[in-house]
Amino acid sequence: MKYTYFPGCSLLNTAKEYDVSARAVMRELDSELVEIPDWNCCGATAADVVSYLLSLFLPARNLAMAEGMGQEVVATCSSCFLNLYRVNKHLEQNPELKGQLDIVLAEAGLSYSGNLRVRHLLDVIANDIGVKAVAKRAKRRFAGIKVAPYYGCQVVRPYAEFDGPDLPMSMDRLIAALGAETIPYPVKTRCCGGVLMTTQKSIGVKLVADILEPAREADCVVTVCPLCQLNLEAYQREVAGKLGWPVRLPILYFTQFIGLAFGLPEKDLQLSSHLVSAEKLRIAGSREQVAESR
Amino acid sequence: MAEKAFNLTREMLDHSFAETVAPDREKLLTCIQCGTCTASCPTAYAMDYTPRQLWRLIQVGLREEVLKSNTYWLCTNCYSCTIRCPRGISLTETMAALKRLAIAQGLEKPSTIQGRVARFYRSFMDSVRRHGRLHESEFLITYFAHTNPLGLAGQGRLGFNLCRKGKISLAPSEVKKRGDIAAIFRKAQELEAGGAP
Ligand code: SF4
Ligand code: SF4
Numbered sequence: 001m002k003y004t005y006f007p008g009c010s011l012l013n014t015a016k017e018y019d020v021s022a023r024a025v026m027r028e029l030d031s032e033l034v035e036i037p038d039w040n041c042c043g044a045t046a047a048d049v050v051s052y053l054l055s056l057f058l059p060a061r062n063l064a065m066a067e068g069m070g071q072e073v074v075a076t077c078s079s080c081f082l083n084l085y086r087v088n089k090h091l092e093q094n095p096e097l098k099g100q101l102d103i104v105l106a107e108a109g110l111s112y113s114g115n116l117r118v119r120h121l122l123d124v125i126a127n128d129i130g131v132k133a134v135a136k137r138a139k140r141r142f143a144g145i146k147v148a149p150y151y152g153c154q155v156v157r158p159y160a161e162f163d164g165p166d167l168p169m170s171m172d173r174l175i176a177a178l179g180a181e182t183i184p185y186p187v188k189t190r191c192c193g194g195v196l197m198t199t200q201k202s203i204g205v206k207l208v209a210d211i212l213e214p215a216r217e218a219d220c221v222v223t224v225c226p227l228c229q230l231n232l233e234a235y236q237r238e239v240a241g242k243l244g245w246p247v248r249l250p251i252l253y254f255t256q257f258i259g260l261a262f263g264l265p266e267k268d269l270q271l272s273s274h275l276v277s278a279e280k281l282r283i284a285g286s287r288e289q290v291a292e293s294r
Numbered sequence: 295m296a297e298k299a300f301n302l303t304r305e306m307l308d309h310s311f312a313e314t315v316a317p318d319r320e321k322l323l324t325c326i327q328c329g330t331c332t333a334s335c336p337t338a339y340a341m342d343y344t345p346r347q348l349w350r351l352i353q354v355g356l357r358e359e360v361l362k363s364n365t366y367w368l369c370t371n372c373y374s375c376t377i378r379c380p381r382g383i384s385l386t387e388t389m390a391a392l393k394r395l396a397i398a399q400g401l402e403k404p405s406t407i408q409g410r411v412a413r414f415y416r417s418f419m420d421s422v423r424r425h426g427r428l429h430e431s432e433f434l435i436t437y438f439a440h441t442n443p444l445g446l447a448g449q450g451r452l453g454f455n456l457c458r459k460g461k462i463s464l465a466p467s468e469v470k471k472r473g474d475i476a477a478i479f480r481k482a483q484e485l486e487a488g489g490a491p
Contacts, residue, residue: 009428014461040426040469045371046418049393049411053482058422061474104481108474157373158386165377191336191372198437199410203340203368210336234452273459 003124004066004073005033008080008226009041015077015226017270021255022076022121024268028137028259029129033074036065042075042083045194056090056097057104059083063118064110072117074124076255078155078225081120085159088114120155122224122254123162126170131177139263141179145281147257148185148215148249149175152192152228165189171254175222178261183218187211192231204231205238212239212247220250220281222257229253233275250278257281300356307355315352315391321383325349331375331385341365345375345385352388361399366392367411410441423479426469431462 003026011019026033039062048055063084066073075081091097091114098114105111125134149171157165166189172182190211197204208231215221223229233251240247251274259269260281271278308314316322325346332344343351343365351360369389376386393411396402402412417437421429434453456462469475 009430009467012427012467013430013463014456016461038470040475041422041428043422044418044428046415046422048390049397049415050419051482051486052391052394053485054419054479057478057482061478100481100485104478107477107481108471110474153370153372153374158376160377165373189374191370191374193336194370194372195411195414196337196368196370198434199414200340200368200407203337207336234455273461275455275459 001031001128002071003031003033003119004069004071005035006039006042006062006066006073006075006080006084007035008039008075008077009044010077010226014230015253017273018076018226018229018253018255020268020270021253021259021264024264025125025255025258025262026121028262028264029125029133031124031129034069034071036062036069036073039065042080044079044083047083053100055083056087057101060087060101060105060112061108061110063087063116064105064108064112067112067116068110072119074119074121076121076224077227078120078152079227081118082154082159085118085161088116088118089159120162120224122155122170125254125258126174127162131173134174134258135177138178138261140261142175142261142281143179145180145220146218147175147180147182148218148221149182149188150185150211150215150221150223150228150232150251151189152223152225153189153194155224156189171222171224174254174258178258183215185214187214192225192228194227194231197231197235201235201238205235205242208232208235209239209242212236212249213243215249216245218249220252220257220278222252222254224254236276248276250274250276250281252278252281300354300359302354305356306358308357309355311355311357311360312352315388315395317384317387317391321381322349322388323353324381325353325383326381328380330378330380334374334378335369336372336374337368337370341368349383349385349388360392361396364407365389366396367408369393404441413437413440421466423475425466426472426475427467429466431464432466 007019023033043055043058151168156163156168163170175182193204193207229251236247256269312322313319329346332338332346335345338344343363348365366389373386397412402409414437417433421433
């Protein structure tokens with residue numbers, strides 16, 4: 001199966017391991033991510049604060065280019081997913097908007113119908129490809145590994161397109177199918193603090209502490225969003241100060257986790273690019289492989 | 295937070311305020327003050343008005359009281375309130391509209407949370423306007439230079455670590471057709487000039 005791919009800005013830099021592992025895992029699953037050439041920033045949460053129309057026009061240019069490519073469009077970043085998806089919703093609700101968008105896109109020689117289906121990669125892997133197909137391709141089983149499945153906000157809110165807005169399960173099912181155990185994790189869609197980690201650190205650290213505290217018994221957290229990943233990983237020293245126990249939790253993208261189970265090489269996983277070492281998961285996987293190949 | 299009393303027969307009320315900021319004014323007026331939004335909000339504990347209180351202030355038209363609060367600046371766009379509100383009000387989008395209105399009125403002071411959040415988003419969008427994509431290092435350096443140069447030093451360790459991992463590039467990745475991006479920014483501004491935020 002072929003999908004049109006919107007990587008988004010974070011995946012060029014701070015989340016490049018997400019991009020690399022997403023492409024590799026999809027390839028292993030006989031699917032292809034075809035990047036939109038010349039895509040632009042979706043506006044994240046910033047565009048809407050500067051201008052409502054800008055927050056729709058920016059992602060709409062990507063949708064217009066993607067529509068020309070024929071396949072459904074897939075985003076890896078939750079914020080990108082939401083912004084692309086939101087264009088369709090707002091076009092539906094506000095008929096005046098379509099005319100305005102037509103004028104803007106015409107300047108770029110583009111047009112957009114409002115009907116291209118927007119997906120998140122988690123939805124595609126869990127539901128199109130399916131948990132069974134993923135489990136079948138796995139070469140290792142994460143026996144004895146405990147995972148905190150963290151979804152964050154925008155992949156399921158406000159548009160609960162493919163899973164529940166409070167207690168989604170798609171990623172839990174993927175993780176369990178690979179032999180790991182998901183811990184009960186009621187904070188799985190609590191906010192990671194978003195930009196507050198930069199603008200008001202005391203609040204950001206509190207929110208991340210609320211998320212990491214119930215993950216104390218876990219071997220790692222698995223997530224689907226670049227900003228969540230960075231917030232959960234980069235401030236663990238401050239969080240430890242707040243919680244009073246040493247916090248050293250690897251924060252993996254779900255594509256890295258799947259890739260580990262597939263036995264993909266480091267160049268496709270880039271585990272070494274994490275600030276908190278995730279090496280123990282590599283070892284956990286390989287020990288199982290050795291056990292199985294005996 | 296301490297309760298504050300307003301004498302609504304004496305206060306200056308802006309009866310069109312709800313219309314100005316709420317994408318769905320009629321719905322906002324149906325708020326039953328149940329407090330589900332506040333109970334769902336991860337940052338309500340740090341807000342000077344809780345979300346529930348803020349909607350009431352908007353309903354009655356206490357415009358200045360709303361705009362000078364820190365409430366909407368602490369909204370992280372988590373949409374918890376929006377999906378749970380029994381009235382189906384577009385709460386998160388209303389928080390964003392308040393940010394736009396405050397920025398348009400020039401209310402932000404650089405030393406406050408208002409000023410920092412506003413500057414954060416502005417630096418972000420300046421980078422997008424220039425390159426068509428966000429250039430992360432340029433954006434963060436601009437942001438901290440304007441708000442808190444010491445904060446930049448505080449972020450130095452993180453920046454250094456990310457650089458060491460090859461996760462920060464100094465050269466921007468750019469959209470080729472930057473004319474498209476310029477047109478989008480220009481048209482959005484033209485269409486919104488004089489209109490509602
Ligand atoms: S959840 Fe909705 S109805 Fe209840 S107080 Fe909040 S805005 Fe009002
Ligand atoms: S969207 Fe904003 S106001 Fe609503 S719950 Fe989240 S942080 Fe609070």
